Amino acid sequence: MVVSDTNRQLVIIGGAEDKQGDCTILREFVRRSGGINARIVVMTVATELPREVGEDYMRIFERLGVEDVRIVDTVEREDANTSTYLEAIDKATGVFFTGGNQARITSVLRETELDRLLHKRLAEGLVIGGTSAGAAMMPDMMIVEGDSETNPRIEIVEMEPGMAFLPGVVIDQHFAQRGRIGRLLSAVAQQPVNLGFGIDENTAIVVTNNQIEVVGEGAITVLDVSGITHTNLGQILKDEDLALCGVKLHILPHGYRFDLASRQPIFENNVSTTNQTDAQAQDMPLVESA
């Protein structure tokens, strides 16, 4: 897994985040972006309803006290070289990608001036957030589409290059709600990466450098295929069933943390790294998450 040592901060949301109540996740995005002094850009490139969706988020961020909120709607690739848009990104402290179609994000933005600027500013401390399609596009290879509620097969998932804000992992969203473990396993098994993150609705992973913290109502499902003991991946045809043995799985709800470099949940006394085989769940020494 390639994880560069940047100052990156990402807020990656599994879709359907609370926009009416406490807004726990969007509040976290605003706080990290500078609170009431944040300068936020809402990127509506993924959605077919840029005005409605953009103004929704603008209202929410304003309700949370942010005065400087701008909508940037890049429709064509040439829009992504527009100087006013580039200036907005250059001054922003937080950039938020709405839901919609992740393939639209990459087809309009990848390898444009705006793309290069986002990566430069991310390394300098810009917070990038995204929900649903805006979450899917975060890795270097993203799930474009795929079947839900099926066992893993090769053909059920289609991958394309993503925006590479969080390289080295695969991300899926609306995870428990749409029964997507089969497609995430299929994606991770087929990519040269070890980690898959399935993010539930109204749940986010907040990335700070190489550390992840879970925020929100549901959980994240971490799939680690680094230690698998068997797969039939090289032998089966496209429509046949995938076998995978020895996948490591973690379920991490609100407040739990995970280290991308060591691929381990983080606990204050590192109990997670000890090897307590054959111990019953009920008999384990329990440790408070940090």
Next chain:
Amino acid sequence: MVVSDTNRQLVIIGGAEDKQGDCTILREFVRRSGGINARIVVMTVATELPREVGEDYMRIFERLGVEDVRIVDTVEREDANTSTYLEAIDKATGVFFTGGNQARITSVLRETELDRLLHKRLAEGLVIGGTSAGAAMMPDMMIVEGDSETNPRIEIVEMEPGMAFLPGVVIDQHFAQRGRIGRLLSAVAQQPVNLGFGIDENTAIVVTNNQIEVVGEGAITVLDVSGITHTNLGQILKDEDLALCGVKLHILPHGYRFDLASRQPIFENNVSTTNQTDAQAQDMPLVESA
């Protein structure tokens, strides 16, 4: 895990098995029950439509060449002590439980003469099959009902004693199709067992003593919590989110085998028992399943 050393043969189906085409799974049940010389009893206790459902299975088994097929419909507990029913079970080579409501199976049959006779005959070589509710009731503790498409929480799954034909595990059905990994994780974490089996639709596990073989269209998802490194199970309230770290997961499609005693997939040269950490799926030495 308690696994007795019997001659048990079970065919445990995740629901919605093919009844029109090749009937791969029902064919396997018939073959193990003695083929065209089988004497099959169809137990309709779980369903509210015993006549329709019973006659459906009777027609299928007859189409596969079995001449001796009987329907036993126990409605009340006293029916389970009826001598004609007991004689039918005593002579049967295969007993098949239809779908419906698993709580009806246990409330009518548990600790009756018929229950005792089924266990005695199972140890003597009787094949017991079941689909959907007829699969859920197989363990000593069964999932009665639960929420699908959610992250694991304590309250989402309700458990009751099952028929204990396959003690020491938890079974869930319609698994991928209904997004049930959250509820199966919740069930396994709360029970004093280490193994959960999620069986997809039109897919079965065929149990012979302590060995399992997968048959059918989908896959089974094996969840092994014996080596978990952390859980918050003892600390959270009923409606809070469960954390589970270090669950081992196997996806096993048609033809794959699993050993209940060692909790390992079975390969001819036992590659599954070696510890090849940090190897990529794509770079693994691949082994044909037996």
